[in-house]
Structure formats: structure tokens, C-alpha cells
Amino acid sequence: MELFRGNIIDTPTPDALRVLEHGYIAVEDGKVVYAGNELPRQYAGCHVTDYGDCLIIPGFVDVHVHAPQWCNSGLGFSLELLPWLQNYTFPAEAGFADAQFAKVEYTRFVNELLKHGTLRASIFASRHCEATRTLIDTLESSGIGAYVGKVNMDRNSIPELEETCEESLRETRELIEYVQAKHNPKLHYILTPRYVPCTTPDLMRGLALIGEEYGLPVQSHLDENRDEVAWVQGLHPECKSFADVYEHYGLMRDNQTIMAHCIHMKDEEIALLKQKNVLVAHCAMSNADLASGIMPLRKYLDEGMWVAIASDMGGSHTVKMAEHIVDTIKSSKLYWVYHPEYKPVSFSESFYMATKSGGKFFGKVGAFEKDYEFDALVIDDSSIQTMISHSLEERLERFIYLGASECIRKRYVSGKECCYPLASEE
Amino acid sequence: MELFRGNIIDTPTPDALRVLEHGYIAVEDGKVVYAGNELPRQYAGCHVTDYGDCLIIPGFVDVHVHAPQWCNSGLGFSLELLPWLQNYTFPAEAGFADAQFAKVEYTRFVNELLKHGTLRASIFASRHCEATRTLIDTLESSGIGAYVGKVNMDRNSIPELEETCEESLRETRELIEYVQAKHNPKLHYILTPRYVPCTTPDLMRGLALIGEEYGLPVQSHLDENRDEVAWVQGLHPECKSFADVYEHYGLMRDNQTIMAHCIHMKDEEIALLKQKNVLVAHCAMSNADLASGIMPLRKYLDEGMWVAIASDMGGSHTVKMAEHIVDTIKSSKLYWVYHPEYKPVSFSESFYMATKSGGKFFGKVGAFEKDYEFDALVIDDSSIQTMISHSLEERLERFIYLGASECIRKRYVSGKECCYPLASEE
Numbered sequence: 001m002e003l004f005r006g007n008i009i010d011t012p013t014p015d016a017l018r019v020l021e022h023g024y025i026a027v028e029d030g031k032v033v034y035a036g037n038e039l040p041r042q043y044a045g046c047h048v049t050d051y052g053d054c055l056i057i058p059g060f061v062d063v064h065v066h067a068p069q070w071c072n073s074g075l076g077f078s079l080e081l082l083p084w085l086q087n088y089t090f091p092a093e094a095g096f097a098d099a100q101f102a103k104v105e106y107t108r109f110v111n112e113l114l115k116h117g118t119l120r121a122s123i124f125a126s127r128h129c130e131a132t133r134t135l136i137d138t139l140e141s142s143g144i145g146a147y148v149g150k151v152n153m154d155r156n157s158i159p160e161l162e163e164t165c166e167e168s169l170r171e172t173r174e175l176i177e178y179v180q181a182k183h184n185p186k187l188h189y190i191l192t193p194r195y196v197p198c199t200t201p202d203l204m205r206g207l208a209l210i211g212e213e214y215g216l217p218v219q220s221h222l223d224e225n226r227d228e229v230a231w232v233q234g235l236h237p238e239c240k241s242f243a244d245v246y247e248h249y250g251l252m253r254d255n256q257t258i259m260a261h262c263i264h265m266k267d268e269e270i271a272l273l274k275q276k277n278v279l280v281a282h283c284a285m286s287n288a289d290l291a292s293g294i295m296p297l298r299k300y301l302d303e304g305m306w307v308a309i310a311s312d313m314g315g316s317h318t319v320k321m322a323e324h325i326v327d328t329i330k331s332s333k334l335y336w337v338y339h340p341e342y343k344p345v346s347f348s349e350s351f352y353m354a355t356k357s358g359g360k361f362f363g364k365v366g367a368f369e370k371d372y373e374f375d376a377l378v379i380d381d382s383s384i385q386t387m388i389s390h391s392l393e394e395r396l397e398r399f400i401y402l403g404a405s406e407c408i409r410k411r412y413v414s415g416k417e418c419c420y421p422l423a424s425e426e
Numbered sequence: 427m428e429l430f431r432g433n434i435i436d437t438p439t440p441d442a443l444r445v446l447e448h449g450y451i452a453v454e455d456g457k458v459v460y461a462g463n464e465l466p467r468q469y470a471g472c473h474v475t476d477y478g479d480c481l482i483i484p485g486f487v488d489v490h491v492h493a494p495q496w497c498n499s500g501l502g503f504s505l506e507l508l509p510w511l512q513n514y515t516f517p518a519e520a521g522f523a524d525a526q527f528a529k530v531e532y533t534r535f536v537n538e539l540l541k542h543g544t545l546r547a548s549i550f551a552s553r554h555c556e557a558t559r560t561l562i563d564t565l566e567s568s569g570i571g572a573y574v575g576k577v578n579m580d581r582n583s584i585p586e587l588e589e590t591c592e593e594s595l596r597e598t599r600e601l602i603e604y605v606q607a608k609h610n611p612k613l614h615y616i617l618t619p620r621y622v623p624c625t626t627p628d629l630m631r632g633l634a635l636i637g638e639e640y641g642l643p644v645q646s647h648l649d650e651n652r653d654e655v656a657w658v659q660g661l662h663p664e665c666k667s668f669a670d671v672y673e674h675y676g677l678m679r680d681n682q683t684i685m686a687h688c689i690h691m692k693d694e695e696i697a698l699l700k701q702k703n704v705l706v707a708h709c710a711m712s713n714a715d716l717a718s719g720i721m722p723l724r725k726y727l728d729e730g731m732w733v734a735i736a737s738d739m740g741g742s743h744t745v746k747m748a749e750h751i752v753d754t755i756k757s758s759k760l761y762w763v764y765h766p767e768y769k770p771v772s773f774s775e776s777f778y779m780a781t782k783s784g785g786k787f788f789g790k791v792g793a794f795e796k797d798y799e800f801d802a803l804v805i806d807d808s809s810i811q812t813m814i815s816h817s818l819e820e821r822l823e824r825f826i827y828l829g830a831s832e833c834i835r836k837r838y839v840s841g842k843e844c845c846y847p848l849a850s851e852e
Contacts, residue, residue: 071812074827075820077755078772092814101813108812288756291770293763317752317827326743329503330714331760337719338764344717346504386497386534387527388518394501401500401743 002027002415003043006051006378007392008035010058010367014352019392024048025056027374030415035368051378051410055396058366059119059375059411060321061358062311064219064260064281067135067148068093068102068126069314070109077289077317081225084290086158089314093126094160102131106138107422109319114142114420116320116405117377118311119413120362122147122219122258122281124192127163129171133178140184143411143418145362145375147217149192150175154203169206176214186414188217190258195221196232196245208250217256217361219281220246223269224261225292243269252276258361260312261286262300263293270303279361280307282353284331285324286315294335297328298342301349308358309350322403325350347397378410428453428841429469432477432804433818434461436484436793440778445818450474451482453800456841461794477804480835481822484792485545485801486747487784488737490645490686490707493561493574494519494528494552495740496535503715503743507651510716512584515740519552520586528557532564533848535745540568540846542746542831543803544737545839546788548573548645548684548707550618553589555597559604566610569837569844571788571801573643575618576601580629595632602640612840614643616684621647622658622671634676643682643787645707646672649695650687651718669695678702684787686738687712688726689719696729705787706733708779710757711750712741720761723754724768727775734784735776748829751776773823804836 004027008020026034026043034040039048069092076088096102113121123139123146125132132150139146152168153161163171172191179189191207193199199207211218223229223242232242239245243265246252252272259273260281273280282295300307309328313319325347332344345353359366365373381399384407390398399407411418430453434446452460452469460466465474495518502514522528539547549565549572551558558576565572578594579587589597598617605615617633619625625633637644649655649668658668665671669691672678678698685699686707699706708721726733735754739745751773758770771779785792791799807825810833816824825833837844 071814074824075816077827095814104813285756288760291759291762294760318829330711333717334714334720334757334760336717387530388497388521390501398500401503403744 001043001046003046003048004051004056005048006054006056008056008368009392009396011348011352011356012367012369014349017348017351017393017396021392025368025374027415030374032368032370032372032374034370054409055379055381055392055399057377057379057396058355058359058368059377059413060117060354061308061362061366062118062121062319062321063258063279063308063358063361064283064310064312065121065319066124066312066314067106067109068096070112070319071095071105073314074317080227081290081292082227082231090158090161094158096126096128096131097160099130099134102128102134106131106135107424110138110142110144111421112319113144114411114418116322117408117411118144118319118321119375119411119418120145120359120365122190122361124219125150127151127153127161127168129174132175136179136187138422140182140187141419142422143413143416145186145413147188147190147219148179149190149219151192151194152203152207153194153198155200156197165200165203165206168203169210172207172210176210176216191216191218193218193220193251196242197228197235201249204249204251211250211253218251218253219258220251220260222246222259222262223264225290226264229264241266241269243272247272252278260310261292261295263287263295270305274303274305277306279358280305281310281312282307282328283310283312283315285317285327286312288327288331289316294331296335296339296342297332297345306357307353309354320403320405321354322400325354325400328353351400374412374415376412377408379407380409381407383407427469427472429472429474430477430482431474432480432482434482434794435818435822437774437778437782438793438795440775443774443777443819443822447818451794451800453841456800458794458796458798458800460796481805481807481818481825483803483805483822484781484785484794485803485837485839486543486780487734487788487792488544488547488745488747489684489705489734489784489787490709490736490738491547491745492550492738492740493532493535494522496538496745497521497531499740500743506653507716507718508653516584516587520584522552522554522557523586525556525560528554528560532557532561533850536564536568536570537847538745539570540837540844542748543834543837544570544745544747545801545837545844546571546785546791548616548787550645551576553577553579553587555600558601562605562613564848566608566613567845568848569839569842571612571839573614573616573645574605575616575645577618577620578629578633579620579624581626582623591626591629591632594629595636598633598636602636602642617642617644619644619646619677622668623654623661627675630675630677637676637679643684644677644679645684646677646686648672648685648688649690651716652690655690667692667695669698673698678704686736687718687721689713689721696731700729700731703732705784706731707736707738708733708754709736709738709741711743711753712738714753714757715742720757722761722765722768723758723771732783733779735780746829746831747780748826751780751826754779777826800838800841802838803834805833806835807833809833
């Protein structure tokens with residue numbers, strides 16, 4: 001039993017922040033057993049870790065991020081998606097054939113996640129088996145909780161990244177066994193077909209079979225860019241839509257699928273994602289950086305879709321979820337300017353989509369409710385306080401908007417403190 | 427004579443970065459007398475300050491920023507402009523009636539500018555005379571070059587900020603004399619009518635006369651928000667447009683006027699701003715944070731208007747110009763999604779608008795051309811380098827996109843190193 005004290009803020013529901021001034025959280029076996037303003041009698045006399053005037057908030061959850069792209073992030077944004085992949089992303093990912101390169105860069109990447117407070121993530125690795133093992137090991141050392149998958153890509157990439165369908169499926173199985181042998185409840189394998197243009201029908205079918213065999217989740221990209229959508233339609237005249245390609249080949253797994261972007265969706269695709277309870281990874285910053293468009297966020301929320309915020313780094317330039325919370329709000333406001341029927345999202349809605357909404361993919365994660373994993377950031381915001389006295393809600397808002405990652409003092413995942421920074425591998 | 431060596435990057439023209447790998451800059455009396463790849467014979471034997479593999483770039487120029495708003499930045503963005511002013515901005519500015527409050531907060535603000543590399547700025551103070559003197563003194567200690575004005579506002583604010591027209595004009599004169607008595611070539615007074623709804627016709631006329639008497643520049647706000655535009659039209663039926671109110675009352679001074687936002691402009695307003703060679707302060711982040719809209723940047727550039735990037739903090743949440751360079755590019759891409767006839771701005775165009783374009787308002791500032799002030803940032807980007815070898819252009823792009831202000835190692839204004847950080851006043 002551990003007790004924590006501080007100014008506790010989370011979003012059990014999206015419509016408002018819950019604030020417990022100088023409140024208590026009791027944690028048992030890594031899970032929250034109590035959160036409230038008073039210390040219940042049965043815990044009297046227990047040791048309290050008192051974080052004084054600090055804020056205690058849920059760790060950030062990033063439901064879509066590319067581990068091999070930090071080494072090249074912020075580059076090539078004069079291009080749209082397809083030429084950017086070809087000229088920047090694929091060449092950068094080719095470097096991960098080299099085990100030492102992967103070790104150095106994945107350590108940097110995981111340190112970036114920790115630095116900025118991402119404690120759960122659903123991660124695309126490169127296509128390389130050995131490098132992906134390194135990434136999994138690095139995540140394990142850090143204490144971060146993650147879904148990780150090597151990307152499967154047996155068509156339309158560059159020669160250095162080519163793999164055959166057989167190779168891709170074999171290495172996927174190897175990595176599934178590698179993760180499962182760890183028996184680490186925070187680390188999971190996720191099937192990661194890169195996106196339709198990069199995966200042959202045979203590969204998609206093969207992955208679907210593996211998915212059924214092991215009961216695995218799936219992550220991919222959907223309806224990000226107009227040229228991409230047109231390309232997919234050309235490649236798959238047998239399917240009604242981009243989303244339908246995944247469905248047709250067995251990769252839309254009920255409650256277990258993350259689709260990133262989902263900007264240019266037809267009504268029937270929206271219906272399909274709702275029916276399958278797909279998690280939409282909303283990547284507002286990436287969608288601006290790569291000139292992809294603005295996802296109709298309010299429309300999807302009104303439809304009752306499951307949406308969470310994601311960095312999509314390197315499609316965006318940072319893993320810092322605080323900036324993605326802000327960009328989600330900003331892009332919903334700009335969308336509203338052009339579509340006044342869809343009102344912008346609020347701060348609490350955006351915070352919810354960066355914590356509890358994505359957290360559901362990981363179990364009971366992203367809030368301090370009973371039985372939830374104790375995933376927490378301890379925020380010492382004294383460096384951004386001023387002579388104006390701000391409420392706790394305002395202090396959180398300033399931490400998010402001013403984006404000062406150096407305010408993060410502690411990081412806990414399932415009750416255990418993360419190791420940060422990881423030692424450099426250079 | 428001083429010599430500097432490093433990887434020099436600037437934008438003499440907006441269409442491309444100029445890169446001098448391991449180049450030299452010779453500085454005399456604070457001004458650039460030479461920049462190039464070779465050390466000219468006449469300087470042989472002179473001492474060289476060698477910044478090795480660092481980048482040397484022009485200091486950032488922020489042509490529109492509110493000094494009293496850092497203490498409250500990042501708050502109230504669920505509101506649009508008018509209620510945000512009333513509920514957040516005005517109450518925060520009221521605090522600057524207190525001299526000690528002003529001293530602490532202005533030191534923080536100036537440290538924020540320095541931290542993020544803003545070396546020239548055109549600044550709105552609060553309406554208070556003593557606090558504005560403190561701001562001017564603090565800027566002087568820092569070495570930053572600035573235009574500063576107390577805001578004039580004799581209608582439609584809150585009781586704590588009320589001033590009469592006479593008071594406003596008298597204090598303006600006092601501050602003009604105060605700045606001029608310093609004989610500091612880097613510090614200038616700028617007339618700062620808050621915006622039309624806050625300034626009576628008498629006040630505007632009075633400021634125009636002072637402008638003529640002293641030959642002073644003017645800064646204000648224009649066409650930021652639809653409700654604001656409608657309000658101005660209601661207040662001034664004698665004028666054809668919002669811009670025409672400033673013109674009508676003598677505040678559109680040729681080549682000496684900065685107007686912030688300019689989102690919702692009529693064609694005749696565009697024509698007026700062109701005719702007067704008004705500097706348009708483009709505040710992309712603020713315009714998203716306050717849901718004001720997207721300024722048609724490419725259209726204005728095509729029209730040959732003078733446009734520079736500004737933070738508008740606290741209308742946006744940060745003074746960090748690197749983020750504003752990025753947000754300018756992102757917002758121009760989102761504008762393009764809705765108006766495909768206006769292509770997004772490039773990285774070099776955006777960098778130019780955060781250095782040389784705004785720098786013109788300050789004289790020869792913002793590039794390393796002959797006779798330009800030596801305003802420079804020395805960037806040690808080793809902490810964001812990776813195992814991929816990046817070109818100098820790409821290293822600059824990563825510095826801007828990854829936004830790591832801790833990479834800034836030195837700051838020079840007119841050849842003199844800035845004092846950073848200023849000692850806290852608490």
C-alpha cells in the first residue's frame with residue numbers, strides 16, 4: 001500500500017476536470033484503490049509520499065507514434081505524405097538495419113517520450129526484427145507501457161526496406177513470441193501493417209490469421225491524404241473504400257484496432273469504424289505539418305466515435321503530448337471557422353483525449369479512478385508561476401500550454417517509478 | 427573590428443536560405459562589414475571568435491507582443507477575443523498599477539524573450555506610466571532592441587484600467603521624453619492606441635498630433651475577429667472600414683505603422699495598407715488560440731504587402747518565435763486545404779518573416795548583409811543531432827521545429843552580447 005498526496009487532477013469524463021486540492025491517492029499492486037480529498041481512516045498511520053503543492057496528473061497516452069523517426073523529425077515538411085515517405089521517412093528507417101544505430105536512436109526516442117511525460121504509447125517500429133527487439137528491451141528498461149509492432153511492408157517502399165511476405169510474417173511471429181516470453185503486463189505486441197499501399201493482399205491476409213491465432217490488436221493508417229486515398233482506390237477496386245480494404249482482409253478487429261488520421265472518410269467508413277469500435281488516432285499537428293487537412297473531430301465525437309490524441313511523430317515534429325493537446329484544440333477552432341456547425345473542443349475534452357480516452361486501449365489507464373493503473377506525472381510548475389494567483393485548473397492549463405517538460409518531476413507507470421533518463425548508448 | 431566564425435545561415439531574400447559553411451562575419455561598430463566563406467586578406471591576423479560547428483543565425487524579430495500578458499498566458503482560450511480581453515487580459519494588466527508587481531513580471535517577460543532568442547520586439551505595455559518605465563529600463567539592461575509603447579485606452583475597458591484622454595496623452599508624452607533622454611539607439615517609443623473600440627476619437631486625434639510632432643511610429647490591432655469588426659463598424663459609421671478609422675484619425679503613418687492580425691480585410695483595406703506600406707504583423711498561433719481565423723498570408727505576399735511574423739503573446743501562449751515560424755507554415759498549409767489557389771509558405775519564407783522582414787522596421791536588421799546590425803544567435807544543436815548526418819539547412823530546420831531554446835548559446839544585438847538571464851526581481 002502506498003499513499004500519494006498532492007493536487008490531483010484528471011478527467012473521469014471529458015466535459016470537466018476533476019480537481020482534488022491537496023488530495024490523496026492510495027495505490028495497491030500498482031492500482032488506484034482510493035482517490036479523494038480526505039485520508040480514509042483505514043490508511044491512517046501509513047506512510048505518505050507528499051508532493052506538497054505539486055500537481056499530480058495522469059501520464060500521457062500517445063496512441064500513434066513512429067519510433068524510428070525521431071532521428072529525422074522536423075524535416076521534409078515541404079512535401080505531402082507520399083513524397084515525404086519516399087524521400088525522408090523510408091531512407092531514415094533504412095538505417096535501423098544496423099543494430100548499433102538502432103540501439104542509440106531508440107534510446108534517444110524513449111528518452112524523448114519520458115522527458116515529455118508519455119507513459120503509454122502504441123508504437124510503429126521499422127520493419128527490422130533485431131532493431132524492434134532492441135526497442136522492446138529499451139521500453140522495458142524505461143518502465144513505459146507500450147504496444148509495439150514491427151511495420152509490415154512488402155510493396156511500394158525503397159529497395160533498402162524491401163521484405164517478402166513470408167519474411168514479414170515469419171519475423172512478426174518471432175517478435176510476438178519475443179514479447180510474450182517476457183510476461184511483462186505492460187508490453188504487448190500489436191500487428192502493424194504500414195498502410196494499404198505498402199501491404200499486399202497476401203500479407204494482409206497472413207497478418208489477419210496471426211491476429212486471430214494470438215488474439216492480437218492491429219494498428220495502421222487510414223484516409224490521411226487525398227493522393228493516398230486515390231492510390232488505395234486504384235490498388236483495390238474490389239473494395240468500397242480505404243477502410244473497407246482493412247475490413248475485407250480481416251484487419252479491422254473489434255475493439256482492438258487503432259487507425260491513425262481518418263481525415264477524408266466517407267460516411268460508410270465512419271459507420272464501419274463505429275461498428276468495429278475502432279480507436280481513431282487524431283494527429284492534428286501531423287495533419288498540419290504534412291498539409292493533409294483537418295479531421296472533423298467534433299463530428300466524430302458527436303457520432304460517438306472513440307477518438308484519442310496521438311503525436312504521429314515523425315509525421316509531426318515532436319512527441320510532446322502537451323503540444324498535441326494544444327494543437328488539437330487549435331485545429332478544432334480553425335475547423336469551426338470553416339464549419340461553424342462543429343464547435344471547438346474544450347481544454348478538458350482535449351486533455352481527456354490525451355489520457356483516459358487512449359488509455360482505454362491499455363486497460364484501465366488514464367485517470368485516478370478505482371482499479372485504474374497508477375500512471376502519474378508529478379508536476380512542479382513553480383518555474384512558470386507568476387505573481388497572479390492561479391487556480392489549480394489554470395495551473396494545469398499553463399503547464400500544458402507553456403509546455404514546460406522540465407516541470408515534470410516524477411513519472412509512475414502502474415505504481416512504479418520510471419527510470420529517466422536512460423543512459424545514452426553512444 | 428571583431429571576427430566571428432561558424433556555420434552562418436540567413437535569408438537575404440525569402441525564397442532561399444543563404445548558407446556559409448564555416449564562414450566568417452566581420453563586425454565593426456556593431457555592424458556587419460563582411461560575411462562570406464573566406465577570411466578577406468585585410469582581416470588576416472585579427473582575433474577570431476570561433477563558434478566551431480555551431481550555427482550562427484539572425485536574432486528573431488517579434489513585431490507584436492504584449493509584455494504584461496506573460497503572467498497570464500495560456501489562459502482563457504475557451505473564449506473569443508472580446509470576452510477574453512474583458513475576463514482575462516484586462517484584469518491581468520490591472521496588476522501593473524503596482525510597481526513591484528511590474529518589476530517582477532517584466533523581468534520574467536524579458537527573460538522569456540531572451541531565452542527563446544527574440545532580440546528585437548515591438549511591444550505593448552499596459553496603460554501604466556511607471557510600469558512602462560520599468561519595462562523600458564529592463565529592456566535596456568537586457569540589450570534587446572525594442573519599440574515600446576504604453577497602451578492608450580480611454581473607453582470600453584474595466585474600471586481598474588480606466589484613463590482619461592488627457593491623462594493618456596500626458597503620460598504618453600512623459601514616456602516619449604523618458605525614452606528619448608536615454609539616447610539609446612536600440613530603444614524607441616511607439617504610439618500604441620490599444621485598438622479602435624478602446625480609443626475615443628479625441629484620443630486618436632491627440633495621438634496623431636503627437637505622432638507628427640515627434641515623428642513617431644504607431645502600432646495597433648486590425649480586423650482580428652468578426653465580432654470586433656462589427657463592433658468597430660457600429661462605433662464608427664463615419665468610416666468606410668476598420669482600417670479607415672485609423673486612417674481617418676491620422677494613425678496610419680507611412681512606412682511607420684504596424685497592424686496586427688489583419689485577417690478579415692476588405693479589398694479597400696488591403697489597398698490602404700499597401701499604399702501606406704503598413705507592416706502586417708501575422709499572428710498565426712494567436713489566431714488559432716482565439717479562434718479568430720486564418721490570415722490569407724499567401725494572398726498578401728502575392729499582393730506585395732509587407733508581412734512579418736509576431737507572437738502576439740498573450741493572444742498566443744508563447745513568445746517563442748521558433749514555434750511561430752512553424753505555426754505560420756502550418757496555418758498556411760491549412761489555409762491551402764480550404765483555398766487551393768494559395769500555396770503554403772516555405773520554410774525559408776517563414777524564417778525570413780521572423781528575421782529580415784520584421785527587422786526592416788528596426789533599420790537594417792535581420793540578416794548578415796553589409797551594413798546590417800550584427801544581431802545574432804549562436805546555436806549549439808549537438809543535443810538534437812542524431813546518427814543521421816544532416817545538412818546545415820536541415821540542422822536549422824530541426825532547431826526551429828524541435829524548438830529547443832536551450833540550444834541558444836549566445837545572443838548579440840548590434841554586436842554586443844546580451845545579458846541573460848537578468849537577475850530575478852523577487
